[in-house]
Amino acid sequence: MDQLPKCAANYVPLTPITFLRRAASVYANRTSLIYEGTRFTWAQTYERCCRVASSLQLLNIVKNDVVSVLSPNTPAAYEMHFAVPMAGAVLNNINTRLDASNIATILKHSEAKIFFIDYQYVPIAREALRLLMVDYNESKVPLVVVIDDIDSPTGIRLGELEYEQLVHRGNPGFVQQEIDDEWDTIALNYTSGTTSAPKGVVYSHRGAYLSTVSLILQWEMKSEPVYLWSLPMFHCNGWTFTWGIAARGGTNVCIRNTSAADMYRSIAEHKVTHMSCAPIVFSILLDAKPHERRKLTNQVEVLTGGSPPPAPLLEKIERLGFHVTHAYGLTEATGPALVCEWQAKWNQLPNDEQAKIKARQGLSVLSLADLDVKNLKTMASVSRDGKTVGEIVLRGSSIMKGYLKDQEANQNAFEDGWFRTGDMGVIHPDGYFEIKDRSKDVIISGGENISSVEVEAVLYKHPKILEVAVVAMPHEFYGETPCAFIALKDGKIDGMDEEAAEREIISYSRKSLPHFMAPKKVVFLKELPKTSTGKVQKFQLRTLAKTYPISSDKNSKSTPSHVKNQQSRSIHHQPQDQVIAMSRL
Amino acid sequence: MDQLPKCAANYVPLTPITFLRRAASVYANRTSLIYEGTRFTWAQTYERCCRVASSLQLLNIVKNDVVSVLSPNTPAAYEMHFAVPMAGAVLNNINTRLDASNIATILKHSEAKIFFIDYQYVPIAREALRLLMVDYNESKVPLVVVIDDIDSPTGIRLGELEYEQLVHRGNPGFVQQEIDDEWDTIALNYTSGTTSAPKGVVYSHRGAYLSTVSLILQWEMKSEPVYLWSLPMFHCNGWTFTWGIAARGGTNVCIRNTSAADMYRSIAEHKVTHMSCAPIVFSILLDAKPHERRKLTNQVEVLTGGSPPPAPLLEKIERLGFHVTHAYGLTEATGPALVCEWQAKWNQLPNDEQAKIKARQGLSVLSLADLDVKNLKTMASVSRDGKTVGEIVLRGSSIMKGYLKDQEANQNAFEDGWFRTGDMGVIHPDGYFEIKDRSKDVIISGGENISSVEVEAVLYKHPKILEVAVVAMPHEFYGETPCAFIALKDGKIDGMDEEAAEREIISYSRKSLPHFMAPKKVVFLKELPKTSTGKVQKFQLRTLAKTYPISSDKNSKSTPSHVKNQQSRSIHHQPQDQVIAMSRL
Known part of the structure; x- marks a missing residue:
């Protein structure tokens, strides 16, 4: 035959x-x-x-x-x-x-x-x-x-x-x-x-x-x-x-x-x-x-x-x-x-x-x-x-x-x-798959894997947050630690300045997350950088996150001005109404 | 690429x-x-x-x-x-x-x-x-x-x-x-x-x-x-x-x-x-x-x-x-x-x-x-x-x-x-296909194609017919002509002998079919020869049909006895209750 x-x-x-x-x-x-x-x-x-x-x-x-x-x-x-x-x-x-x-x-x-x-x-x-x-x-x-x-x-x-x-x-x-x-x-x-x-x-x-x-x-x-x-x-x-x-x-x-x-x-x-x-x-x-x-x-x-x-x-x-x-x-x-x-x-x-x-x-x-x-x-x-x-x-x-x-x-x-x-x-035991994160987006902190998506899910429940993306930032002790980039709904939280707002977000996230999973740094942006199909470009944010030195468990006080400039030059924004996103598709 | x-x-x-x-x-x-x-x-x-x-x-x-x-x-x-x-x-x-x-x-x-x-x-x-x-x-x-x-x-x-x-x-x-x-x-x-x-x-x-x-x-x-x-x-x-x-x-x-x-x-x-x-x-x-x-x-x-x-x-x-x-x-x-x-x-x-x-x-x-x-x-x-x-x-x-x-x-x-x-x-004009017959079962009579299935469909309407299979038999004038093999429901049609029954069937079919499509010969069998899956073995019937000489438009009067013997020897019958037929499958 x-x-x-x-x-x-x-x-x-x-x-x-x-x-x-x-x-x-x-x-x-x-x-x-x-x-x-x-x-x-x-x-x-x-x-x-x-x-x-x-x-x-x-x-x-x-x-x-x-x-x-x-x-x-x-x-x-x-x-x-x-x-x-x-x-x-x-x-x-x-x-x-x-x-x-x-x-x-x-x-x-x-x-x-x-x-x-x-x-x-x-x-x-x-x-x-x-x-x-x-x-x-x-x-x-x-x-x-x-x-x-x-x-x-x-x-x-x-x-x-x-x-x-x-x-x-x-x-x-x-x-x-x-x-x-x-x-x-x-x-x-x-x-x-x-x-x-x-x-x-x-x-x-x-x-x-x-x-x-x-x-x-x-x-x-x-x-x-x-x-x-x-x-x-x-x-x-x-x-x-x-x-x-x-x-x-x-x-x-x-x-x-x-x-x-x-x-x-x-x-x-x-x-x-x-x-x-x-x-x-x-x-x-x-x-x-x-x-x-x-x-x-x-x-x-x-x-x-x-x-x-x-x-x-x-x-x-x-x-x-x-x-x-x-x-x-x-x-x-x-x-x-x-x-x-x-x-x-x-x-x-x-x-x-x-x-x-x-x-x-x-x-x-x-x-x-x-x-x-x-x-x-x-x-x-x-x-x-x-x-x-x-x-x-x-x-x-x-x-x-x-x-x-x-x-x-x-x-x-x-x-x-x-x-x-x-x-x-x-x-899952019934054979169904569930995505937790992009492998490049996983944050490895003190040997523990942190799903950036899970941290984001918690932050999304905050009434003032419009958009959030969490990425790894270098940490001298833990290797990596989560850094959250956030766009606020009205640009502000109840009249707080950035520093107060950062503290508020971190303390908010610690209510629902183990401390090692809570972001140690929060950066506020007007809009998150996106691809042409509306997906957040985390690799850009990772680059940005590297510029924030963090020591032990303390947050740096502010964003260096050269970073702010860099960001507005290099990140390509897409109008929101064009976002018919297919993540990964 | x-x-x-x-x-x-x-x-x-x-x-x-x-x-x-x-x-x-x-x-x-x-x-x-x-x-x-x-x-x-x-x-x-x-x-x-x-x-x-x-x-x-x-x-x-x-x-x-x-x-x-x-x-x-x-x-x-x-x-x-x-x-x-x-x-x-x-x-x-x-x-x-x-x-x-x-x-x-x-x-x-x-x-x-x-x-x-x-x-x-x-x-x-x-x-x-x-x-x-x-x-x-x-x-x-x-x-x-x-x-x-x-x-x-x-x-x-x-x-x-x-x-x-x-x-x-x-x-x-x-x-x-x-x-x-x-x-x-x-x-x-x-x-x-x-x-x-x-x-x-x-x-x-x-x-x-x-x-x-x-x-x-x-x-x-x-x-x-x-x-x-x-x-x-x-x-x-x-x-x-x-x-x-x-x-x-x-x-x-x-x-x-x-x-x-x-x-x-x-x-x-x-x-x-x-x-x-x-x-x-x-x-x-x-x-x-x-x-x-x-x-x-x-x-x-x-x-x-x-x-x-x-x-x-x-x-x-x-x-x-x-x-x-x-x-x-x-x-x-x-x-x-x-x-x-x-x-x-x-x-x-x-x-x-x-x-x-x-x-x-x-x-x-x-x-x-x-x-x-x-x-x-x-x-x-x-x-x-x-x-x-x-x-x-x-x-x-x-x-x-x-x-x-x-x-x-x-x-x-x-x-x-x-x-x-x-x-x-x-x-069909709408693109749907419809089967008319097996190519080997088509009867070519005087240059006209006769679908054996169509002739069978007409005969199946006869109240006394249990099973019928129509195949080509040689014809000196037309080349081929339809020959019908029939199993009757009660073995008989209203007490007719085989010759009368044959005439009855031929005349019945001529009411619904053009004359060239109507069978010129009808043979009565107790049961039709079938494959193990219950499909009629027309090739066996074709062999059988060749043994009936037919001249012009007249039917031969009877089945030669040697053919009857041959048939009972050579045809392999399957019990009807086993017939779960898948024609062609």
Whole structure:
């Protein structure tokens, strides 16, 4: 039985492109996509993708060429998830919240051959291209194609080409060449960089296929879903749902902005059944003005991730008719790798108990061959007691191929046959995982591990604290000790000066925490430094914390002025309303 | 990005064994299996499989060795779906309805090293082993292990070994060696042989993994299913649900007999949510005596295949609380390859319309890369008009590796990069497939294709006909013409002799069929020749039909006596009550 060879009939490389071809055949007349007044069927979406793929080849795109896209959730952004790999190329979605300098860095690092730009992003893209030309050979600057609004064209251009031209001039009878090898690259996604500079994460066709299928299974997404694009497609290819909605023959409801009005209107008009988002979107939905709201006529399944949904938010959003499932993922694991699969028996528990369970990260998706929590020193599995913290490690075909052009990062990530997530967590006796902290964020004080997240959780209960991040600061005796960076709600605590406020916070935290876990230093900032996806950049704060000398158990009296200046120069702030955060995703 | 290598962390060969390992970790304390008074959790099932796998290796089982199993749906039969491949070996489930001679043929052809025999099948297995020794080197006869009833041991043995000893003596800490290559063989399933001698169909780990996942998706089997084993595990490994229930963390409810009483009791006691079966099981459930019946407290999802469920049966069974989904598959496609995915809008249609739609074979599962209906001569795709008949061809990683030791069959099956199913069908405008006939069963009369199934459907409406099979018989003018083989309900039609009855049937069929489609010859048999799985062996009937000379439009007057004798010698009858048919599965 070893002599039975693979042939074209029984061995077909796994690729999500299959999902579209199949959808065009079996779901031909079902609605594939809705965007404002535009509607397509799966047969039409397939034809449009064939046309774009053929146009890309006419523009000299060949295998492994990178095609970059800077766009909100438009029909074009969706179609390129198929058209680009159908042309043999690699899709690189760029986070629309990046600044011109970051965009230029990515275009350069990825060696993008074509750069698709949504009309709204033409100004920032123009600036990125200018920066790129400064230190780059002009012949290497990518060809630019603007994506005008398909529903209400604006005429905005940057150069000659526009996306609908590529559709129009393309060959509808384009026959996609079979993928040679399912290990071939399909996508390149840059991490947001919580702990270091952004890295280019490379996905294979195989990994994308398996991740897509696993997530549909784990979330139990039924057939004929109507999926609202409240999650940016540039987050791990929309957590693989760009491909997944084709696999399920569902309908993509594309929206340009995740405003409360647009989301409620879409849900009501198109009978949305599913959506994904960061918990912050719950706040947007809950803060909607009365005229923006619509009553939900059917339950909407919501997959959320990034940070555990806080219990009160969960309760409020579910009361509106949303049913929330919590997931945990990483760009490196092709999106969600753990889903908090709900068990029927938990429906009997009180709401706060349910919220606690829902906040756990849950169970590994089927494409992960193994998942474990390991002691960092011995690399032995920790016991399943819900208490012993270790590093979460993963293995499976949904793990990235690696980081582009970064051998050192690859060596660190893939150790002993595992992918090291850098996240610290526990396994509960029932097999559910719970994240405690990023391994780099753990504070090791006198040999004890302190979870920065736990300290933060206590401080968040203080009525005057808006935002808090706790990091390690050097300590001559304990090695490390916690330092809290805090943004206050009204900038002050009851008229106290900084020193009094610091004492107040420390004494507050000592009421609920062992002394060694309470911060020994508190620094007040107007706003915490964040990545483009809204995650706090703790590595910046660690650098800052090193500048505060601390002796024994006494706090330093004030922040040196040179540090304050440094901080305001070096930290890149993002407007709060843009924070659709996916921690680690 | 071509220089990113596969490593143990990001490339793990696909194998359903992963599903069990994962279940033991994430669903450790959930009930994995119930059989009478026996209950296991997933942690226990995994431990038992580890023990059996280690025992198999102690019995000198090595990679690619075949382990044959002759058992109803017992815990042991289930566990061996994991334990055998965990030992690196190949699982060969043998149809329990075969006779000793067929079993001997399979043991010899597969070169089985170990033969597991359920205690009930010891007599037939003993006879099979005796036959095997007649023309086989004794050293090649497999080692025998009896599977006694785990719940009520009988003490019946055949040789020394018993299954629970293997469990008991095995190593619970057994660490399974990683599969080298997902193309490695996991299972060997013999076809029932509707059209020729049984063939050994070889499955890869990859194919089994992908088929399992696809079928869960297509049937939309939710998490925590309670699955009743009303389908024999020897049918394509229980249509992959042996592996699938582990993937879903469900509960296997094993039953020894598919009697109405046992099925109703299991459904009620264990709150069964899912089951699979041939439509004949509907009849068993509907014919239950009042004291055997139980009221269903929740809807039971039923996946059925083999033959389209007849509308009246469908209506009756659904009225009891079962919800039926129709699938079509082949052993060669690792079970169901098409599922008639239900669309919400069809719920508005009248019942008979719904039944008509449900009888269609449906849409390809996700693991099939392609599915088409091709003109047999030109190999061009037929139009999607629901009328033009062609051969159904498949491509994808769920298609078998090939037939064991049968190069000619492999060449015929894999032509032009497609697997030829040998089934004739149409594509409806909505993309749904419908089977019309086996290609070998199509009758080509004067250049016109006649679907034997269509002629049979008309004859089945005749109130006196119990069973009918229509095949081609040679015709000097038309080339071929239909010949009907019929078993009558009371052996007679209103006291008519055979000649009068033949005229009556022909004239009856001409009322509903064009003359060229009506049978020109009718032969009455007490019972139709069937395979061990209850499928009519049309190839036997075709041989028989050749012995009836027919001239022009006149029927021959009688059956030559030598043919009658030949028939009773050569046709192997199976008792009707054993017919749990899965046509093509």
